[in-house]
Amino acid sequence: MGRNNTKSNDRSCEDEKILDRYTSKVNERLKDYLNGLTGELKRYHPFMGLCADESREYILRGGRRIMSCCALLTYEGYTGEIDERILDLCVAIELYRHAILIHDDIADEDEMRRGGRSFHKLFVEGYDERFGNSLAIFYGNLLFAQSLESIKNSGIDEETKGQIIELFAESYQSVNESQILDILFEYTIPTVREWEIMASNRASPLFGMIMAGGAMLGGAPEDEMKVLTRAGGHIGISFDIQDDIIGTFATEEQYGRAVGSDIILCKKPLHIAYAYELAERDDLEILERLMNKRSEEFYSDDERIKTVKEIVSRCGALDRAKETSRYHAKKAIELIRSTSIDDGVKDFFTGFIGFVAESLEWYG
Known part of the structure; x- marks a missing residue:
């Protein structure tokens, strides 16, 4: 048991070093691009230059570039280079x-x-909430347009550019469709199946797009591109479930910010959808009241968070959600290992995805 834990920790440390190394490469390239964008927008209008400066700081804040690293590793796994x-x-x-x-x-x-x-929130001071929200909506749209523009102006061959842009457009549509359902679920009681439909269009197509993009650029066989797209989909769902669990069941110290906001907003992640199916009648009635935006009953945020967490844990919904996350992690690993991608890259994905799945035991 101790030896297995040691091996797992060693693998995790090695994976973290790989992620840090690849994140540095991405950041270096990203800084150059954002500097150019800032100059371009400043020439358009000084205020747009200010927006670009703020976005540069926002985008370059600390954290590992997990998605970009997945694309880099997939590409390197077929080409042997970056x-x-x-x-x-x-x-x-x-x-x-x-x-x-x-x-x-x-x-x-x-x-x-x-x-x-x-x-x-960076633009509320000196203006108001509406200004900050409106500006951010428009700037988010600008960044998506820039993502397509950066592909168009890259050194990628024309045929592949078109295919990648199509992947981005399809993924962006899917993500926005899922967000509409996500906010609808704040006002309804979704079934587990409805949650699965929503989740299949959230992080799932995003990771699928990333794995497919790296494989496409790397010259992977077409059948393996499809396999890696499916693998990315499983990674996205597994990580999505884990992220929702962390946002509710981690400590504030573990999470880095206040936890329980999903409960306050009456969001319905998988562990809540399972709770609606598994909770005993009395607990179910309480859950329906606490997670109802239209309810006129008053509960403090702390009381609501504490009670919902207790119900989700007690009825087995948390364990069921963890099992589902592990299932998708396992499927992703199996699919990646079935390809001809470099063995070292296979080992990275196996270790990294496996570690994320194992870490679910830290919460709840």
Whole structure:
């Protein structure tokens, strides 16, 4: 048992070093692109230059570039190298991802992102909430347009450019469809199946797009591109479930910010959808009252968070959600290992995805 834990920790440390090394490469390329964008927008209007400066700081805040690293590793797994083409794709991925995060923070009323103010909150001072929200919506749209522009102006061949742009457009539509359902679920009681439909269009197509993009640029066989797209989909769902669990069951110290906001907003992640199916009648009645936006009963935030967590744990919904996350992690690993990608890259994904699945035991 101890030896297995030691091996797991060693593997985790090695994976973290790989992520840090690849994140540095992405950041270096991203800084160059954002500097150019700032200059371009300043020439258009001084205020746009200010927006670009703020977005540069926002995008370059600390944290590992997990999605870009997945694309880099997939590409390297087929080519044995990292070059300008894959780094150009990583820039596009980061612009795309932050376009979504900016919009996400507005919808979820989040005031903080990675140790700093959310993008819309950066522009409230001196103006008002409406100004900050409106500006952030438009700037998020601008970043998505820039993600496509960065691909168009990259050194990627024309045919592949078109295919990657199509992947980005399809993924962006899917993500926005899922966000509509996500906010609808704040006012309804979704079934587990409805949650699965929503989740299949959230992080799932995003990771699928990233794995497919890295494989496409790397010259992977077409059948393996499809396999890696499916693998990315499973990674996205597994990580999505884990992220929702952390946001509710982690400590504030573990999470880096206040926990339980999903409960306060009456969001319905998988562990809540399972609770509606598994809770005993008395607990179910309490859950329905606490997670009802239209309820006129008053509960303090702390009382609501504490009671909902207890019900989700007691009825087995938390364990069921963890099992589902592990299932998708296992499927992703199996699919990746079935390809001809480099064995070292297979080992990275196996260790990294496996570690994320194992870490679920830390919460709840």
